[in-house]
Amino acid sequence: MKSALINSFGNIEEIIIGEIDIPLLKKDELLIEVYAAGLNPKDILIRKGKFKVLTGSRFPQQIGFEISGVVKDANNSTKYKKGDRIFGMINGWKGRCCSEYLNILENELYYMPKNISFEEASGVSLVGQTVLQALRDRANMQRGYKVCINGASGGVGTLAIQIAKDLGGEVTAITSYRNMDFCKSLGADHVVDYTKKDITKLDEKFDVFFDVFGNYSLKRISEILNKNGRYVTTIPKMGIFKEEFLNFFRRKKSKLIIVKSRSEDLKWLCDKIEKGKIKPVVDKIFPLVDIRMAQKYIESKRAKGKVIIKIKDNNTALDL
Numbered sequence: 001m002k003s004a005l006i007n008s009f010g011n012i013e014e015i016i017i018g019e020i021d022i023p024l025l026k027k028d029e030l031l032i033e034v035y036a037a038g039l040n041p042k043d044i045l046i047r048k049g050k051f052k053v054l055t056g057s058r059f060p061q062q063i064g065f066e067i068s069g070v071v072k073d074a075n076n077s078t079k080y081k082k083g084d085r086i087f088g089m090i091n092g093w094k095g096r097c098c099s100e101y102l103n104i105l106e107n108e109l110y111y112m113p114k115n116i117s118f119e120e121a122s123g124v125s126l127v128g129q130t131v132l133q134a135l136r137d138r139a140n141m142q143r144g145y146k147v148c149i150n151g152a153s154g155g156v157g158t159l160a161i162q163i164a165k166d167l168g169g170e171v172t173a174i175t176s177y178r179n180m181d182f183c184k185s186l187g188a189d190h191v192v193d194y195t196k197k198d199i200t201k202l203d204e205k206f207d208v209f210f211d212v213f214g215n216y217s218l219k220r221i222s223e224i225l226n227k228n229g230r231y232v233t234t235i236p237k238m239g240i241f242k243e244e245f246l247n248f249f250r251r252k253k254s255k256l257i258i259v260k261s262r263s264e265d266l267k268w269l270c271d272k273i274e275k276g277k278i279k280p281v282v283d284k285i286f287p288l289v290d291i292r293m294a295q296k297y298i299e300s301k302r303a304k305g306k307v308i309i310k311i312k313d314n315n316t317a318l319d320l
Ligand SMILES: NC(=O)c1ccc[n+]([C@@H]2O[C@H](COP(=O)([O-])OP(=O)(O)OC[C@H]3O[C@@H](n4cnc5c(N)ncnc54)[C@H](OP(=O)(O)O)[C@@H]3O)[C@@H](O)[C@H]2O)c1
Pocket: 040, 041, 042, 126, 127, 130, 150, 151, 152, 153, 154, 155, 156, 157, 174, 175, 176, 177, 178, 179, 194, 212, 213, 214, 215, 233, 234, 235, 236, 257, 258, 259, 298, 301, 302, 303, 304, 305
């Protein structure tokens, strides 16, 4: 099968499309024919060797953590059958989703929402679960909370606005002048241009500051956080364990989200999408052969929503 691979850590020139064997299935794994894969900044950091300790340094290494597709071999599953349309995210640090076929654990996937395309569905599971687990679990978000989202126009941020609204929040989106209207169109109640305003000196106080872009800290935004407020970041920084320890002694808390793929959270996302409460935002779609360009675009940090790799044509969707 075709798969995007790297043979050493480095820049985008390291990415090639190679031929490798279709994966053999282990217990509880299904074989998926991949129709589309979502790209993420994590893929770029891994390609650059920033997570060597976790990925190991054996090559070739495959790329990508989230997909949509069709079950090709349901293995021992009692829930899924050949032909089911699914979406999902693989846990861990060894990507392998930008491939024609993928082995994935049953609890890392769920049925694909019926009202969206394969391309839209492929970019939901990593960012959607990140937002849900950050706001619901790490921030313990309640209805009526004032939520500030920094980095609101990217892959995570576009779903963060919508999910925070669905959870009953009043949402302030931090973005550049480029994306102010865009964030409003996604449901943000207020938008602030970070290129013009010092965020740490806003007049409002928030119950949750979701630092998607990751360039703040609890210390820096403490003045704009309510007394029991929570700062949640997507970026593990030096001193994070100290921060978690200090949480025992202070009312304002600092939390890190490390997303984990779970069927029940994918079901939550599927239900919300099917009810029209959340709409995935796709910025650009690239064919697999242009994966270098797609990664270059993510590296620009200007993506408005998700960057997707299309792997198989939809009109052959039921060609099993
Ligand atoms: N820990 C986890 O489990 C986890 C999970 C998912 C993602 N992440 C991390 O979360 C981060 C965001 O991911 P993503 O997929 O949303 O990235 P992304 O889609 O690449 O984000 C692009 C967005 O960032 C905005 N941006 C650029 N510079 C900014 C700045 N200085 N301040 C605020 N916004 C800025 C851009 O908007 P403008 O053009 O308006 O500036 C653009 O729309 C990444 O570092 C990723 O690795 C972590």
